[in-house]
Amino acid sequence: MKTVLTQCKRLVVKVGSSLVTNQGEGLDIPAIRNWAQQIATLRADGYKVVLVSSGAIAEGMQRLGWKQRPSAVHKLQAAAAVGQMGLIQVYESCFTAHGLHTAQILLTHADLADRERYLNARSTLRTLLTLGVIPIINENDTVVTDEIKFGDNDTLGALVANLIEADALIILTDQIGLFTADPRKDSNATLISLAQAGDEKLEAMAGGAGSHIGSGGMLTKVLAAKRAARSGAHTVIASGHEIDVLPRLMRGDSIGTLLEAQPSPLNARKQWLADHLQVCGTVTLDAGAAHALRNEGKSLLPVGITNVSGKFERGTVVAIFDTNGKEIARGLINYNATETRRIAGHPSNEIESLLGYVDEPELIHRDNLILL
Helix, strand or coil, X not given: CHHHHCCCCEEEEEECHHHXXXXXXXXXXXXXXXXXXXXXXXXXXXXXEEEEECCHHHHHHHHHCCCCCCCCHHHHHHHHHHHHHHHHHHHHHHHHCCCCCEEEEEECHXXXXXXXXXXXXXXXXXXXXXXXXXXXXXXXXXXXXXXXXXXXHHXXXXXXXXXXXXXXXXXXXXXXXXXXXXXXXXXXXXXXXXXXXXXXXXXXXXXXXXXXXXXXEXXXXXXXXXXXXXXXXXXXXXXXXXXXXXXXHHHCCCCCEEEECCCCCCCHHHHHHHCCCCCCEEEEECHHHHHHHHHHCCCXXXXXXXXXXXXXXXXXXXXXXXXXXXXXXXXXXXXXXXXXXHHCCCCHHHHHHHHCCCCCCCCECHHHEEEC
């Protein structure tokens, strides 16, 4: 780990619910005080740190006297609204003790799916880091719905890492790292110290959620590492119970699992395309069009489309599937759903006669397309 992490200076640190709460009994203030201490140490050493923290719903549950996590969305939203007050109050007081300012940022997927809001969020975060402020980020559970939620703060951490082009994403949990199998069920499971982010074998090794307090399991962490790697960010999955885990990691100590990113990150626009968690529509390609996209770097032409589904407008992100039903790409489409259905399967020189006008000869230009 030493040769990789010691060169990282811009960090996104995600701490799970189990590390900031007392098993659902509200916030663990000594634990949060410890996180503030470690991050203050990193700041003094010149690191820029964004903190993604769970815990709002658990704190809200405690304040409201709820013993079990509710399933109703409106109750989760209410718990988040109540809990955010306590969570941010504690973080602010703990960081103030080290002379550091904090900023609360609540995000939904809709904030990052919209290009203008995405760029605004990036500018705000970069400005805060330049000012020496510690941004504390959480999903905006107060207004989130199933259609727009990130689903877990591991994914949110990865999206933030891409947003600010972080060098590393550090996911701290109550597990010591990623194992070859679930160590709770397989005594022969061994810790994976080093692997490549995006390796499909890692997803097969990852298990389900291990806590009734949080919503993420090891699989969400592996997928988050895959997503973060698109912008060149390495990911560490490690136990938050390790003493001084953050300073030790940045000194190069071998702790937990390091998932290294590929050396060639995507450009910022294509990161944004890849980071869409939901899309409004899909198009399915014939074998020839799928090959042209995958292997020849071609734009997507209407002649290669065999099926169109969903409702979408010009300029929105759609998913692109091959004949086997596998998603192979995403891109910004040049025609709305009705127009796309009309021109599907036709060569580009027929677009004007079919629609009465022609905007672009391509359905999706290669500059606005990302392979998955």
